[in-house]
Amino acid sequence: MWAPVLLFSMVAHEYAHAEAAYRQGDDTAYMLGRLTFNPLKHIDPLMTVIVPFLLWRIGAPPFGAAKPVPVNPRKYRQFRRGDIIVSLAGIAVNLALFVVCTLLFALVGVLGGAVPALTATLEIVQRMLGWGMWLNVVLAFFNLIPVPPLDGSHVFYYLLPPGAGLKYRQLQAFGFLPVMVLVWAMPGVLQVLLWPAYHLMGVGMALVGGFAVAPGALPL
Numbered sequence: 625m626w627a628p629v630l631l632f633s634m635v636a637h638e639y640a641h642a643e644a645a646y647r648q649g650d651d652t653a654y655m656l657g658r659l660t661f662n663p664l665k666h667i668d669p670l671m672t673v674i675v676p677f678l679l680w681r682i683g684a685p686p687f688g689a690a691k692p693v694p695v696n697p698r699k700y701r702q703f704r705r706g707d708i709i710v711s712l713a714g715i716a717v718n719l720a721l722f723v724v725c726t727l728l729f730a731l732v733g734v735l736g737g738a739v740p741a742l743t744a745t746l747e748i749v750q751r752m753l754g755w756g757m758w759l760n761v762v763l764a765f766f767n768l769i770p771v772p773p774l775d776g777s778h779v780f781y782y783l784l785p786p787g788a789g790l791k792y793r794q795l796q797a798f799g800f801l802p803v804m805v806l807v808w809a810m811p812g813v814l815q816v817l818l819w820p821a822y823h824l825m826g827v828g829m830a831l832v833g834g835f836a837v838a839p840g841a842l843p844l
Contacts, residue, residue, distance in 0.1 A: 626755040633760050634690045637714035638666045641693040644713035648706035650699035658693050666690045711778035718764035725756035726828045733835025750841040758843045765821040772796040
């Protein structure tokens with residue numbers, strides 16, 4: 625039940641980057657067909673399929689990513705403003721989806737109370753919405769971590785002195801290696817960095833847990 629929810633959430637995240645870039649004056653993603661909700665356009669065979677599958681098979685901590693949206697910051701009408709907006713667009717969409725899933729979870733619970741005959745079907749819907757809450761809040765705060773090439777690094781860069789910021793951005797040359805080190809070698813640090821996600825999910829569960837049509841509708 626979590627797989628289609630995760631796929632949609634990742635696609636929405638990448639679409640938000642493409643849409644934000646287009647609105648800031650960069651048509652690169654649009655011209656390459658990435659301004660779409662078609663998941664095939666956002667799937668990277670290696671990072672979206674092969675790597676997560678292999679990690680799952682060997683019992684390692686899961687890790688994966690969608691195909692990054694190509695952007696050309698030099699086309700932004702205002703470079704700094706555009707870079708920050710585009711970088712945070714995906715995070716904002718994931719947080720918005722968390723709120724939407726939370727509200728829908730409660731509405732489905734109300735419907736289940738009014739029409740008990742639909743309980744079995746609504747339980748499935750609620751389980752998917754529960755995963756939508758959890759996966760979107762994790763995607764939002766994970767991408768906010770200031771480690772290249774995650775979205776948060778593009779914002780953190782502007783908080784550093786010019787020289788330090790330039791050296792910091794050079795870490796992007798290592799691709800996802802710094803993120804993988806964080807995930808596998810420093811799980812304790814990752815847990816601390818994701819504390820806001822756990823806390824916000826806890827708040828959401830406290831608000832809508834009473835609307836669950838069956839035990840276990842929420843993933844935590």
